[in-house]
Amino acid sequence: MILFENVRFLDTTLRDGEQTPGVALTSKDKVDIATKLDELGVNVIEAGSAITSEGERESIRAVVAEGLNAEICSYCRIMKPDVDYALACDVDSIHLVAPVSDLHINVKLKKDREAVRKMAIETTEYAKEHGLVVELSGEDASRADVDFLKSLYNDGVDAGADRLCYCDTVGLLVPEKAELVFSDICSAVKAPVSIHCHNDFGLGTANTIAALRGGAQQAHVTINGIGERAGNTALEEVVMTIEWLYKHKTGINTKEIFKTSRLVSRLTGIPVAPNKSLIGGNAFTHEAGIHVHGLLADTSTYEPIKPEVLGRERKIVLGKHAGKSSVTLAVKEMGFEVDDSQLHEILNRVKELGDHGKKVTDADLQTIAETVLSIEREAKVILEEYTVVSGNKVTPTASVKLKVDGQDVVEAGIGDGPVDAAFASIKKGVSGIADVQLEEYHVDAISGGTDALVEVLVKLSKDGKMVTARGSRTDIVMASVEAVLNGINSLI
Template sequence: MALTSEDKVAIARKLDELGVNVIEAGSAITSEGERESIRAVAAEGLNAEICSYCRIMKQDVDFALASNVDSIHLVAPVSDLHISVKLRKDRETVRQMAIETTEYAREHGLIVELSGEDASRADMDFLKSLYIDCVEAGADRLCFCDTVGLLVPERTEALFRDITSAVRAPLSIHCHNDFGLGTANTIAALRGGARQAHVTINGIGERSGNTSLEEVVMTIEWLYKQKTGINTKEIFKTSRLVSRLTGIPVAPNKSLVGGNAFTHEAGIHVHGLLADTSTYEPIKPEVIGRERKIVLGKHAGKSSVTLALKEMGLSVDDTQLHEVLDRVKEMGDHGKRVTDADLQTIAETVLNIQKEAKVVLEEYTVVSGNKVIPTASVRMKVDGKEVIEASIGDGPVDATLASIKKGIQSLGDVQLEEYHVDAITGGTDALVEVLVKLSKDGKMVTSRGARTDIVMASVEAVLNGINRLI
């Protein structure tokens, strides 16, 4: 995962809008490019404190100072395994390095959060004494790192009650999700006295990831009924932004922000939702900036179709409902997934609603080859006006879709969230089906295109989705 300066700034702005208190923008020691990215984030003038990861070495602090950060996350290995095997040193040497680096950073005006790496495997007496010494040296905050995810909630709460009673500075919790307990352990730490939690959007991080911000925030707000100060309506937009810029997809079954979190298919569930959405939803999707989705196919019932049409702002009588349902089931019987655009087209046909497409492709040209940068040009009608755009891309499809995106900028920021292609007949002239998921201002739609030409199938899918969105 490599983020450009522009990517980091975009994410930092969104995190600041979300209301986070501290943004760890990178590790200044890494490279000049990393330092440029951190400086770019620091120059944004955000409300959040901007932080750099540092080892217990003065040169790391110098690079952090050169990056204009407010604070450092100063990480000291504290387990004997890390001290002896990774650092090849002893406890007292690590203690002295941590104290001296803390003093050096504070002398130069930095806020210091001193972190015990692999704290869950450390000797607790040594860890507490190190914390106490570093607070005396000027550390503003402390952090307990469960570096390989070995904690369980019961032990976590007990540990934090013990440590917070022994140290004067606020203590943070930093969990990894190797056993899937990151959120549970973080909540347990907060119950035990932790004042701050280290989290990531979508739970991204080394190996199995870190504790998920969205899970911790919504657990505190909805299950413990405590305010976090986070603007929860921006959670889903932030999730999608981070997923898109990092290239790390969110699992469909991921809690809260996964594609299926507010998606309903079973008839009995949808029937319940029509009566009261709380029957099969723990929170309303709007709370985190989402929308409810109804999946349709051959198992669809009247309740599913009624609710899906209601979400589109369409109402039908019994006769029209049966006709829409028959057409949906017919598509399902042919193994088709009924997209939002499919349902809208079916419903508008049954209701005899004529809607002129806002975006119409008139022609496109693609140039591609093994020694040619893929380039595409498009001529479109956008809201009745002719638009001509050109763009390059990683391939002919990418170049064409990039040209379309440039051409529709006047209609808003439409993002391609997912792209899936299948060959649905055999041979070199196979019929290709493209399924896409598009988003705009937090709203999402799915649409399809089917052609023997993969570029045209992709264009058809994207334009269907764009016209559905706007």
């Protein structure tokens, strides 16, 4: 077998990913994510566990109804009622999970190996009789007796199982063992084997790659690596490792990875860590002057791949580590022409802000550059009035009066809170000149006490262009409004 040939991906963001504490996806959320996963090109979408609730079944049925290219799957225990619920959702396949370690068999199920074997065989046969594709999975396989595991797998295949899966349920594999185990198992069974890793020791991707090297033909993954405890193996890491480090195509549309990451982050409410590989906010962000100087000569000096491959853009951040190259590039991208003395003054002012612990946003740099160049910029969007109503049993509502290109505009909006409502009303107000999206929102209290000065940082985008902007007030809503308007005026 050729290494990494025809690797398949089962994405379990909607099942294992949703089991992240605090995450609950609506039916629409699941459809939106599933549609994006299908655009990525994953082979199987595990849409949920049909036995969970009627609401879960409605969500699975909604995903099935989209008619996606991907195979739609439901998680099932080795129990016939679970299969019946999956059948009622009209899924293509089931991920049939059998506990295989003695710890899980004896302590969790309070049964013995032969009872589990019987349940697995009977449930597999039942699912196949009803026309389902079956992926028989060994839960806690990394702590199971390998001989028992292989015999259970082979009995499952004899009962009709189409695929098998090895679950490293609490992340105890190490890469060298993973490759050896899969080399052994894949040569001993008569069906393709998947690898399903958890990231408890941070080895999810490494173990998944090692298992694929050992003969696994499908990887179970989630977007952003979300999942229970420390999460699951991240799709983006496995895909890009195979494509860029091992030089094999995966069939995944990598240019949609970043958009998918942001969609999942927004709908689950789980932020992506800034230093997360490939998709973190800092993955293609540069501040140090020497790095930017190298990038200007050749981007590969400080980037392993081009950000465009993931649907991203390179970003230069300014602060006390900024150098002449950073500022030159940043002001040029803003459309300013500066001479050496002006550049030197802008750089000094940027460093001064950085030395005081300030984050130098795009709006800050634009103000600095305009001040140094004595350019007066008239804001196209000016806040005249705003009102916010929020409280117990009251839908947060905001109304704003804006002057947009000299014209008075009054709009209202609702949201999950007063800030969200305020942004909704502003977005409506400027819709005639710009379709602005809020990408990130961050708030910090600058001082203590109930009258603390609050600093709000926002990241806004319009037609692929992105800016950051700041607002500082004692009123968090006003600080947010100020930041958003600063960003909008920078964008347009």
